[in-house]
Amino acid sequence: MSWLHDKTTDFLALVQQAKDKQAFPFFRQFENIGPRVKVGRGSYINFTSNDYLGLSQHPSLIRRSIAGTARFGTSLGSSRLQATSVRHEALERRLAQWLGQEACAVFTTGYQALVGVLSSFLDGETTVVLDNLSHASILDGIFLAKGNHPELEVRFIKHNSVRGLRRVLGSAKHKKKLVVVEGLYSVDGDMAPLDEMVAVCREFDAPLMVDDAHGLGTLGPTGRGVGELKGVLGDIDILVGTFSKSFGAVGGFVCADRVLIDYLKLQARSFVYSASLPVGQVEAAMAALDIIERDHSYFRRLEDNAAFFRAGLRELGFDSGQGQAHVTPIMLGDEEKTLTFGAYLFHGAGVIMLPFVYPAVPKGAARLRCNVTAAHSRADMGYALEALAKIGKMLEVLPPTASTSTSDLQRALWLARTKLDGARNAGLGYVAHELGQAGQWVGRWAKERLDGAPPAGGDAEGGV
Amino acid sequence: MELTSTIQSMIAEIGELDHPEKIGLDQHLIEDLGLDSMLLLELLSSLEQTYSISIPETEYPNMTTVNACAEVVRRYQAAA
Structure with missing residues (x-):
């Protein structure tokens, strides 16, 4: 052990704490890249890319x-x-x-x-x-x-x-x-x-x-x-x-x-x-x-997507700060809540948005950074908005009444489309993973019916 | 103008706060008033320029309130 090793100790202890809580948002190993990425057996909608036009x-x-x-x-x-x-x-x-x-x-x-x-x-x-x-x-x-x-x-x-x-x-x-x-x-x-x-x-x-x-x-x-x-x-x-x-x-x-x-x-x-x-x-x-x-259609699509997503955030009651373009921060303020939000989105809803906390942003200005790109589909964004609404309410960032004006049919179509995209992206492993999640939900539901007890755990595990 | 009120005005100008007189002498410049380390550097250069002093970097971490800034300015003015 040299002083070089000693220098890392305190810092890496903090990193380990985040990893233990499954809230460390970096170095996830993508097996492909784009608006939808495969990580391990899961498939995720990715809002962390700067490839704004999807040209890569x-x-x-x-x-x-x-x-x-x-x-x-x-x-x-x-x-x-x-x-x-x-x-x-x-x-x-x-x-x-x-x-x-x-x-x-x-x-x-x-x-x-x-x-x-x-x-x-x-x-x-x-x-x-x-x-x-x-x-x-x-x-x-x-x-x-x-x-x-x-x-x-x-x-x-x-x-x-x-x-x-x-x-x-x-x-x-x-x-x-x-x-x-x-x-x-x-x-x-x-x-x-x-x-x-x-x-x-x-x-x-x-x-x-x-x-x-x-x-x-x-x-x-x-x-x-x-x-x-x-x-x-x-x-x-x-x-x-x-x-x-x-x-x-x-x-x-x-x-x-x-x-x-x-x-x-x-x-x-x-x-x-x-x-x-x-x-x-x-x-x-x-x-x-x-x-x-x-071909200006790429940045026109980016503009349309950003406008759609921003309107959804506004409708839900999220604060997008000063954002005017395709970079749409979701201002949450509280650091712990922001990290938890990011982790729930990833593990529970299959959506990747990057939590920004101090010192990257001032104290009290913690937020999720959400990059909409021209490559995102309406379903990607619509589904992500529903996930944000659900987790936002769970973490009491949004009032229980917060909702988009999206119809149930549209929601169902977006959900079906994202699951299909996920299966296309991550293959059989993803389907098995999703079935496992659904099985857990059925199990909880059955247990609740049999025992008369409320379901265990947060809904975040069941997706949206 | 008293030293602390000058510093209050400087902070209001740099941080673009509306009422310098409402800046508490012991309010934390970052945590309470929303400045950041870059704007603190701007404050330091204003202090150095206005009072013709040179403040060493070792003082920076202590200069977190109006009172603390005033104390540092007084000390270096006396030493000059």
């Missing part, structure tokens, strides 16, 4: 990814400096053109893209302004920059506050400033007021950098993200995106003026010292961009 399973992406891999192999053997393919360059040109920027740099992940830009451009003569709910990859870029340049001034504004932005820019220590915000925030599902922020940035001569990982491909009249939705796409100085959400692949990118990109490609250590994105992924991203550009 699209035949065109898979086919072109395979063709790219066949042509270039599984690795390019080095970093972009020595291992740039014609396809990387082609993708960069396409992305820049799509977003109306001069140039683009494709990174191996979105995390590296953000860390790379921030650590390359920020120095001891700069003030950087951040939203207090910035993603970890932005904060890590800042830590890196601050470590190298202690004189870098880091300032924070309260989430999405234009007033705060004006105040901080007005009192910045340095003349050179950079404002870094996200387009669509992935935990709360709300958007930055980019139109107002652009105006304030112009006033203070501060370039604006936007990470629109969750908005690109999903929002705006043609899917160009929150910048397009707010009418200021052309005013964003540095636009960062990812392939790991709506593009159904892996990788990140930065779009900006050519000189900024040329500089970045030689200065960003996360670009220079990391392996080049495999061409299989480059081709998948290219195929996704083709679809996103030409």
Whole structure:
């Protein structure tokens, strides 16, 4: 045992506690991926994916990814400096053109893209302004920059506050400033007021950098993200995106003026010292961009699905917080209840939603994060709403009268459809598992009839 | 302006709270007033700028209320 082992003890004891309660929501081993996943013998409706358009399973992406891999192999053997393919360059040109920027740099992940830009451009003569709910990859870029340049001034504004932005820019220590915000925030599902922020940035001569990982491909009249939705796409100085959400692949990118990109490609250590994105992924991203550009039916479906699900949540009386798009948090507040809710959904109803508790979100703001995608069916969502209603009432998050206006026939059809999908997804094992559950229910019912005793255990075990 | 009322105003401004005078001197900045660690850093930089002091990181964990912040500011002002 070394100090390394000692360091893990307390933390892993907490993890073990959650595992003992069957409430540890991570590292579930999926046997397939998509809106419905097989885990062990069970089949689950998955609301934790960022594959918002469902493109990771699209035949065109898979086919072109395979063709790219066949042509270039599984690795390019080095970093972009020595291992740039014609396809990387082609993708960069396409992305820049799509977003109306001069140039683009494709990174191996979105995390590296953000860390790379921030650590390359920020120095001891700069003030950087951040939203207090910035993603970890932005904060890590800042830590890196601050470590190298202690004189870098880091300032924070309260989430999405234009007033705060004006105040901080007005009192910045340095003349050179950079404002870094996200387009669509992935935990709360709300958007930055980019139109107002652009105006304030112009006033203070501060370039604006936007990470629109969750908005690109999903929002705006043609899917160009929150910048397009707010009418200021052309005013964003540095636009960062990812392939790991709506593009159904892996990788990140930065779009900006050519000189900024040329500089970045030689200065960003996360670009220079990391392996080049495999061409299989480059081709998948290219195929996704083709679809996103030409076929708007995917994000229209995403919009419809999000609207349907949000309306259901509202009808039941759940609080969706500030959520405006396809990220629909279900605000529960209480930490223990949130973890229990997540566990009941998984074990009892066959639905996966991720519980978010402190320190991922502030104390008292615990919630289930629920990502609706274009790939979810009405039955998936309708069934999930019924499960949320049932468990919500059981945990006294909802009043006993809470209900959707869905007819019993519709409910039955959704239930039948989800069971059928489950059997299709997980096969005979799932059918046996479901029959076992039904058997338990019949057993409890029979026992109740025979003994006159109430049924044991919560209904969550019996599904909905 | 008294030190604690200046700090109350700063907190109200950063946390965008409507009534600075209603911020209790011993209310917890995170648990009671809804600030987070990022906004606390913003408060620290405001304090440093306003009072021309430099607050070492070791003090941060203690600065959880208006009174605690005021105590730290006084100490570093005296040392300056």
